[in-house]
Amino acid sequence: MSWFSAARARLLLIFAGRAAQSRMDEELAFHIDMETERLMREEQLPRAEARRRTIATFGGATQHAESLRDGRGLAWLGGMSLDLKLGVRMLVKYPGLTIVGGLAMAFSIWVGAIVFEMVRVAVNPTLPLPGGDRIVKIATWNVAENRAEPRALHDFTVWRASVRSITDLGAYSDVTRNLIVVPGGEARRIKVAEIMASGFRIAPTAPLLGRVLVEADERPDAPPVVLLGYDVWRTRFASDANVIGRSVQIDERFAEVVGVMPEKFAFPIAHEMWVPMRVTATDRLPRSGASVTVFGRLAPGVTLEDAQAELTVIGKRMSAELRETHQHLQPRVRPYTSFWNVTGSDYALMQSFNVFALMLVVLLCSNVALLLFARAATREAEIVVRSALGASRRRIVAQLFAEALVLGGVAAAVGLAAVAVTLRLWGREFFVINQGTVPFWINPGLSLPTILYAILLTVIAAAVAGVIPGLKVTHGIGARLKQGTAGSGLRFGGIWTAVIVAQVAITVAVPAILLIEQRELRRIHAYDGGFATEEYLAVRLEMHSGRGSPDTTRYANALEVLRQRVAAEPGVLGVTLASNLPRLGHPESYIELTGSSGDAAPPASALPRVDIAYVDPTYFNVLESPVGVGRAFNAGDLAEGARVAIVDEGFVDRALSGRNPIGRQLRFTPRPDAPAGEKSSWFEIVGVVKDLGMGAVHERERAAGVYLPALATRGPLNLVVHVRKGSDPLSFAPRLRMIATSVDPTLRLAEPQRLDDVADDVLWIIGLWLRITATLTGIALLLSLAGIYAVLSFAVSRRTREIGVRVALGASRRRVLTAIFRRPLTQVAFGVALGSLLVGALVTLAAGQPDQRLETARDVMPSFQGVALLCAYAVVMLGVCLLACIVPTRRALRVEPTVALRSD
């Protein structure tokens, strides 16, 4: 059992360090006593002499203690724990540095970890379902057209009958339906999955109430049922506990509620309601029926490649048997989450975010390195003494690393706590705003990989902030040792000068970015729709009429009835229709123009790009912006073959340089060099209106708008309602829903919004960036100021001896001050100048894309406040620099020259 007693002895020694020490002391005391008595007894020595000789033969107690620790085999650990202890002491001793450096590190870790988690979630998501990594989807891929063929119910039936490598095969169809809870009540659009019962085996979740869907529900003769999502149940049914068995209207049909799913259940993607998928005979014909997504679970022991191999064989057989439809179709098996996958260049882009974050970490940590270097330099005497006592360079660097690691550890804890809060508040929201619908598995949070990554960042940060100053401060320590001085040998070299200059420059320049962003925000706020947008309510109207293509005649009729019903409502001043809303993006196209009254058409290279909107003939009157020149659209313009267009003033200015457009012809072309076959037929310009928000809010160019008459048969339109001044348009929204539902229950309304609110999402994102940049700038400023102060004041305090000499030789105070201040002031002034140049470059860059929608050049150039702010930054910089010089210089001047001369 030697290993056991050895392990026991080791454990006892590790855990009982102190006990072992006291045991050793006692043993030694015993030994010395015994030996002393022996010498007294045998050699007749007096006690004192006997004891002295005993101890002399002993070889020194310290050496013995070292051997004892070696015996424990944990010397390095003892050293490290001592270093860490020292690190904690340093945190307390230099609170300013702890706060500033720690904040910088925490911030860099925060940025790094957030970017890492967001990229991880988007690039490499995990499915939060049992055995999520084995869940797959199967797509039928059209090899000839390189796109998926979604009408796959026929193939699905074949797969379900023959595939062995994938179990629980099922399919769902992604549809939107109107849910009407009370007969005659308002309808709400709901994202519904028509799904097979096996979906609830893939995502096995116990329902909150009732039951999930089962196979029996899929029979054509089974009573129609619906399973509610948590949010639908809570908002539309007021969390009614007796909802099971209730009959609700979904579009035109009625279905019985059989269950409610728990919160956050959104399988297959982001669905709120589930109805059974009923496959009809026509659905089973090759390449027909509904668009579906097929999912399943890899059978035990089967890899993705095995499943793909099996499906490839089946696919080849089908291609041979059904040449007409399946010649170019091949099944593909993919991980379930791959539908939202990032690939190729996007992947590289996402990963580059991590690189940028890492660069930020290094940048901020080199700032901290500057601070730690200054601190290490003040401890130079200590370091030299340690070196003289035999500490190796590695040992000293390790100590500085440990100190930085302690700082980094505290910073990492703070940073990760901030990451958790940030991701909970805005993580998913960020994806929602950028992507619209976000799958349920996109759920950024403080995951284990992210925590590990943050720890890695901390170590990198500690290495940058600890090891570099350590190497710098211990460089050539042997030579300094030989000189016998522990001071004045250490100088801030060219690298540190460059760091200081660059830091000052960036500190001056960074606020410029903030100014530019603020200008952007102001510009968007200032972008006027050209009419009283706050009096208008807009809602997008869509219709779903079973599977297949939408019934356009029914849609057009419903729209007409709805428009008349709404117009008859009290408080409604006008109703009109438009394909796109003002101040949001519009479809764009190049155009060609014919000359009129003699002048030539613009050359092909100068083809203007225009924004297109399809509007009802009443549009301009309802917007209270009647056509100024020429005529408005009339009912005749809606007829097939009537090719007329109205343009806005932006068009006149940009495409025609202000010349009269009336009577000119224009046609649309996808590209400037498109062949004639791809160009539209000619349209005659009949009227001009003022600018009515044809450009999207974030665009800089003034839009050139072309209006064409809107036909409801061409695509979904927005209903725009003008309500009486003084009443909130949104208060009309519920009434609008009621009317729409009664007109046609399949008419689906998107979320109604006020026309002055349409840019809110864009503003939110820009506001977010503004906040992020402001935080970044604030921290950069704080850190830079602290760093500059620390380094400069240190550099000046190193010259105490020089000041003493100068004063002793009779130099006047002014001469001393000039000599001392020259170098730091030059550095800072150089940095400020460089920063101003950067600001100039940035502003020029921004001014290079002038905003044509703003009439004066005033807003292009930085405002007076902006310039004043920049000047203030420069003054603050120089002030900090002066302060950093004055405090140590005053101290040095007050010291007696003789004392100063002795100072090292």
Add this chain to the structure above:
Amino acid sequence: VTIRPQTDALRGSLDLLILKTLSLVPMHGWGISRRIQETSRGILDVNLGSLYPALQRLEKNGLIESDWGTTDNNRRARYYRITIAGRRALGEELESWKRFSSGLGAVLRST
């Protein structure tokens, strides 16, 4: 002769001496040093700075174990005792030491 742990061979011989001494009777540190000195008729004088680390090392390796006990004149002392593993190691070390010293002797005799 003072034995200092300068080489592995000599350090090994100190271990051997300790193990051999303890194989007869459990003993405290001072006792071990006295016993070695007496048995070697004063030729071998164990440096105390080497003895205790050696004891630590042997204990760590599981060759000996220790406990508090009382001496004849009623003083508290740490007593070391050889373990079974220690006895086995002692046997092997003795063998190799015998081979080593006979080899050494043979070489020295030949000159």
